[in-house]
Amino acid sequence: MNNPVRLRLAPSPTGEPHVGNIRTAIFNWLYARHHKGALVIRVEDTDQGRKVQGSTEQMLDALNWLGIDWDEGPDVGGIFGPYFQSQRLELYNSIADQLLDSGRAYYCYCSSERLTLLRQEQSAKKENPGYDGRCRYIAKRDVGRDKLSDVKPVIRFRMLEEGNTVVDDVIRGRVVTENNLFDDYIMIKSDGFPTYHMASVVDDHYMQISHVMRGEEWLPSTPRHVQLYQALGWIPPKFVHLPIILARDKSKLSKRHGVTSILEYKAKGYVPQAMVNFLTLLGWSLDGSTELFSVNELVDNFSLDRISKSGAIFDAEKLNWMNGHYIRSMDEEELGRLLLRYWDEFPITDIPKVEPSTLITDISSLIQERLKILSDAAPLIKFFFCDEAKYEASELIQKGMDVDGTKLILSSSLSALEEVTEFTSDSIEASLRGLSAKLDVKVGQLLGTLRVATTGLKVSPPLFQSMEISGKKRIIKDIQLAMNRLSVKN
Numbered sequence: 001m002n003n004p005v006r007l008r009l010a011p012s013p014t015g016e017p018h019v020g021n022i023r024t025a026i027f028n029w030l031y032a033r034h035h036k037g038a039l040v041i042r043v044e045d046t047d048q049g050r051k052v053q054g055s056t057e058q059m060l061d062a063l064n065w066l067g068i069d070w071d072e073g074p075d076v077g078g079i080f081g082p083y084f085q086s087q088r089l090e091l092y093n094s095i096a097d098q099l100l101d102s103g104r105a106y107y108c109y110c111s112s113e114r115l116t117l118l119r120q121e122q123s124a125k126k127e128n129p130g131y132d133g134r135c136r137y138i139a140k141r142d143v144g145r146d147k148l149s150d151v152k153p154v155i156r157f158r159m160l161e162e163g164n165t166v167v168d169d170v171i172r173g174r175v176v177t178e179n180n181l182f183d184d185y186i187m188i189k190s191d192g193f194p195t196y197h198m199a200s201v202v203d204d205h206y207m208q209i210s211h212v213m214r215g216e217e218w219l220p221s222t223p224r225h226v227q228l229y230q231a232l233g234w235i236p237p238k239f240v241h242l243p244i245i246l247a248r249d250k251s252k253l254s255k256r257h258g259v260t261s262i263l264e265y266k267a268k269g270y271v272p273q274a275m276v277n278f279l280t281l282l283g284w285s286l287d288g289s290t291e292l293f294s295v296n297e298l299v300d301n302f303s304l305d306r307i308s309k310s311g312a313i314f315d316a317e318k319l320n321w322m323n324g325h326y327i328r329s330m331d332e333e334e335l336g337r338l339l340l341r342y343w344d345e346f347p348i349t350d351i352p353k354v355e356p357s358t359l360i361t362d363i364s365s366l367i368q369e370r371l372k373i374l375s376d377a378a379p380l381i382k383f384f385f386c387d388e389a390k391y392e393a394s395e396l397i398q399k400g401m402d403v404d405g406t407k408l409i410l411s412s413s414l415s416a417l418e419e420v421t422e423f424t425s426d427s428i429e430a431s432l433r434g435l436s437a438k439l440d441v442k443v444g445q446l447l448g449t450l451r452v453a454t455t456g457l458k459v460s461p462p463l464f465q466s467m468e469i470s471g472k473k474r475i476i477k478d479i480q481l482a483m484n485r486l487s488v489k490n
Helices: 018-034 054-064 089-102 112-124 196-206 218-232 264-267 272-280 295-303 317-331 333-344 358-370 374-385 404-417 425-437 443-455 463-470 472-489
Strands: 006-009 038-041 105-108 154-157 163-170 173-178 187-189 211-215 240-241
Touching: 006 018, 006 211, 018 038, 018 054, 018 211, 018 240, 018 264, 018 272, 018 295, 038 173, 054 154, 054 264, 054 272, 089 105, 089 154, 089 187, 089 196, 089 218, 105 317, 154 218, 163 240, 173 218, 196 218, 196 358, 211 218, 218 240, 272 295, 333 358, 333 374, 358 374, 358 463, 374 463, 404 425, 404 443, 404 472, 425 443, 425 463, 443 463, 443 472, 463 472
Parallel strands: 006 038, 211 240
Antiparallel strands: 105 154, 154 187, 163 173
């Protein structure tokens, strides 16, 4: 490429970051990094009425969590700043003045009441909604903002009425739209802030953005942007409109289909590698079959010609499978550290705070194969961090057993384990399996009772290894408590 590759992420601070916006961010980042270009973050905060406090920080935190870095932005600076659109009003006003002077823009004094009535009339006549151009010729540049009425005017862009506008999209190809389908859109609102249609074009030009990569929902609006580029004598960037993300029912993914915020996936215990891998495959494919990629492999192989035109289905089951794969691929120490960081940010409410220790590494090795998401871990291992296992006495009694038989299992196991000198999983197993034959009970019955007594679970991490980690003193105490509970029950 002759010109430097520069892409931008342009979040609006209107709520938690949606997986669709994050997918777009990942695509922009991958393309920038593949071509050793620059990624710019620009906060589009011109819609002051919809601004949600903390949204920008949430987006940046989400990107950091995923490992997506940027070269310019509100937190790192850059030569094309400021990077909040609300701080660039002087630039937008100067461009608006230029368009007013050239006749490609005009003041509009129509009240909100008139525009509401206009839309209602158009709807009744089954006409396409849009501005009727009333102020096109009466609101001249030299009239001034407050001369025609008490209404504070907006500034509208004068769209061409004849001919066609062509959008050359990298994915969609040549898209031709008749100009008479467009109304004159608002560039500067009555509060002095620009609309997206104006601000995005101005900033993309002055920030030297080479590729505008965004969701396909913006494709119908792009002719408006192209005409603005042409009116100002600017060369448009390359447009790349990404396929939408669909739910299983083929409708656009929304909250009614479940979780859509990337922060909720973080809170549930999904890992960044899996999220990046999964979201990249929503609309992009290397060969149609390979599904697992490292981040470096994605950067090395990412190209625009492999992006699909069709909508991509968000398959939660596939995400769970992929997340489990990445968890199982970690070494035990890495998983232990990850679990500790996760519980530090999302504390487990029903157990004490888990302090960093080598213990967590030993524990994580027991459950690694069972985890799909990090939040799966706490129910499996919380007994390690509680003073005693929580369960009902009746849960100790296994199928085919009675209270007396269960007491015998517990008392005999207690005696056998007290005799074990080296309290290792191998010696524990040898002692208990031999006891099963001596008591003439099934191994499953004996171990089932001991599993409930020492973990509070019917399905637990490997029992003998869990006993070793808990230690002889704790296991003896657990069995004694179980015997007491059965005695009370009886």
